[in-house]
Amino acid sequence: MCGIVGFYGKTSKMREALGRSVAPMLVCMGDRGPDSTGLAVFSDSRNGNERSFSLYSADRSYGWQDLAEYFESECGAVVEWRSNHAVMRTDSDRDRVAAQLREHFPHIHLLCVGKKMNLYKDTGHPSEIVERYGLSSLQGSHCVGHTRMATESAVTPFHSHPFVAGEDFCIVHNGSLSNHHSLRRRLEKEGIQFETDNDTEAVCRLLQWRMREGDSIEEALQRAFFEVDGFYTLLIGTEDRLVLVRDAFACKPAVAAETAEYVAVGSEFRTLAHLPGIRDADLFEPAPEKIYSWNVST
Amino acid sequence: MERFDLAEISVRALNRQLHRELDTSRVAEFEIVNPNGLHNIAVGLDAPIKVHIRGHGGYFLAGMNKRAEVIVDGNVGWSVAENLMSGIVRVKGFASECAGASGHGGLLVIEGDASSRCGISMKGCDIVVGGSVGHMSAFMAQAGRLVICGDAGPYLGDSLYEAVIYVRGELHGLGADAREEPMIEADRLALADLLKRAAFEYSPREFKRIGSARTLYHWSPASTQVY
Numbered sequence: 006m007c008g009i010v011g012f013y014g015k016t017s018k019m020r021e022a023l024g025r026s027v028a029p030m031l032v033c034m035g036d037r038g039p040d041s042t043g044l045a046v047f048s049d050s051r052n053g054n055e056r057s058f059s060l061y062s063a064d065r066s067y068g069w070q071d072l073a074e075y076f077e078s079e080c081g082a083v084v085e086w087r088s089n090h091a092v093m094r095t096d097s098d099r100d101r102v103a104a105q106l107r108e109h110f111p112h113i114h115l116l117c118v119g120k121k122m123n124l125y126k127d128t129g130h131p132s133e134i135v136e137r138y139g140l141s142s143l144q145g146s147h148c149v150g151h152t153r154m155a156t157e158s159a160v161t162p163f164h165s166h167p168f169v170a171g172e173d174f175c176i177v178h179n180g181s182l183s184n185h186h187s188l189r190r191r192l193e194k195e196g197i198q199f200e201t202d203n204d205t206e207a208v209c210r211l212l213q214w215r216m217r218e219g220d221s222i223e224e225a226l227q228r229a230f231f232e233v234d235g236f237y238t239l240l241i242g243t244e245d246r247l248v249l250v251r252d253a254f255a256c257k258p259a260v261a262a263e264t265a266e267y268v269a270v271g272s273e274f275r276t277l278a279h280l281p282g283i284r285d286a287d288l289f290e291p292a293p294e295k296i297y298s299w300n301v302s303t
Numbered sequence: 304m305e306r307f308d309l310a311e312i313s314v315r316a317l318n319r320q321l322h323r324e325l326d327t328s329r330v331a332e333f334e335i336v337n338p339n340g341l342h343n344i345a346v347g348l349d350a351p352i353k354v355h356i357r358g359h360g361g362y363f364l365a366g367m368n369k370r371a372e373v374i375v376d377g378n379v380g381w382s383v384a385e386n387l388m389s390g391i392v393r394v395k396g397f398a399s400e401c402a403g404a405s406g407h408g409g410l411l412v413i414e415g416d417a418s419s420r421c422g423i424s425m426k427g428c429d430i431v432v433g434g435s436v437g438h439m440s441a442f443m444a445q446a447g448r449l450v451i452c453g454d455a456g457p458y459l460g461d462s463l464y465e466a467v468i469y470v471r472g473e474l475h476g477l478g479a480d481a482r483e484e485p486m487i488e489a490d491r492l493a494l495a496d497l498l499k500r501a502a503f504e505y506s507p508r509e510f511k512r513i514g515s516a517r518t519l520y521h522w523s524p525a526s527t528q529v530y
Binding site for chain 2: 255256258260273274275276277278279284288289290292293
């Protein structure tokens with residue numbers, strides 16, 4: 006069992022209060038996934054070339070000052086941190102920044118790089134993670150979150166969802182895949198590198214690889230319906246889309262709610278019950294192997 | 304009418320109240336507000352009482368119900384009225400998967416759609432769905448009637464025993480050993496009674512009957528591909 010949540014704010018009011026809507030959703034879904042928590046949040050970049058680097062330290066009392074000063078002098082980066090998580094913004098070359106991180110701060114883990122996406126994830130119950138990272142105060146257009154009850158690979162920060170590949174692409178998964186090792190071997194032949202042995206990472210990299218090769222997300226998902234064996238409800242976030250699918254058996258739950266102000270997705274209705282106007286929302290349960298997609302307006 | 308607010312008391316406290324000894328010389332009525340999708344609301348009732356739930360319920364709502372009448376104004380999650388024994392459970396919205404699973408008796412009415420596996424392994428209860436049902440509904444259903452006023456998803460009635468399915472809308476494929484059978488007068492009478500009790504104004508003549516071909520009852524070396 007795991008919990009998935011997603012939210013897309015259609016109005017500036019909902020976007021300013023994104024964290025206030027989503028934090029209780031994560032905490033509620035702690036019942037379905039108490040061992041790890043993650044949230045990927047999309048918000049507008051400040052300028053066209055600027056990228057956001059989400060950074061993680063295993064040491065909760067890590068002092069980020071040295072890292073902030075180093076990258077400020079190297080590339081004018083701005084670093085903001087809270088506990089063992091930091092967000093660094095810079096328009097410097099991404100590979101160069103990643104190489105500098107590896108060389109000078111090898112104990113810091115780069116969670117993701119994106120023009121719009123920031124990623125927060127760690128082991129721990131969502132009530133703890135929400136508090137530690139201040140997720141209630143986050144703003145953004147849309148987000149994808151997960152609470153994990155691990156079944157097939159280790160409980161570590163890096164086995165937590167959301168999984169990312171490339172830039173501004175993330176996925177959360179409730180279920181389990183049975184052919185992820187063979188998918189992985191095939192993708193590795195394409196030169197694709199993995200960070201963990203987690204099943205969800207395989208489908209994440211499969212989809213992002215197909216999209217990089219020119220498939221639309223719909224085409225990539227149709228291929229995944231055919232190639233991925235197992236149970237899944239998947240929620241995918243891209244820079245301008247929120248996409249929800251369930252496998253043919255549809256034995257992993259999901260409920261979606263839409264109003265004039267927002268779209269909200271959760272594993273169970275009770276995780277949406279606190280949202281404003283939920284009584285009058287258009288509520289539905291996604292059908293098997295049907296692609297539900299919302300375009301995020303700017 | 305007694306009123307319970309699930310924003311103020313726990314589901315466990317509510318269910319204890321509904322399970323307590325009641326004066327059955329009158330029909331006791333209860334109203335539950337702020338169900339907010341919580342699980343296990345009004346499970347294990349065993350009294351001739353009426354429970355009105357104002358909002359959306361979660362999983363296992365009215366599970367194992369005996370004698371009580373439970374009405375839900377909204378939608379419900381997985382396994383509503385699971386193992387229903389008697390009484391009536393009515394859902395005015397839609398129901399998620401496994402509605403009425405393994406029910407022995409009583410009537411479950413879902414006014415909207417029911418998701419996959421509706422009536423899975425039902426053992427004598429009746430289920431009337433106003434909308435459509437998802438895939439593998441009435442899987443291994445042993446006894447009772449499943450009435451579908453809308454369409455039926457794929458693999459309807461797979462490995463069916465003696466339960467009977469009536470479908471008004473389109474069939475999207477039958478499961479192994481399920482077959483369409485002629486409607487006889489006894490079917491029309493039974494269906495008219497069920498539709499009346501469920502308060503749907505359809506004519507029994509609009510429905511077709513799905514029953515078991517009974518080829519899976521005994522193992523046969525000739526039909527290994529079917530198992």
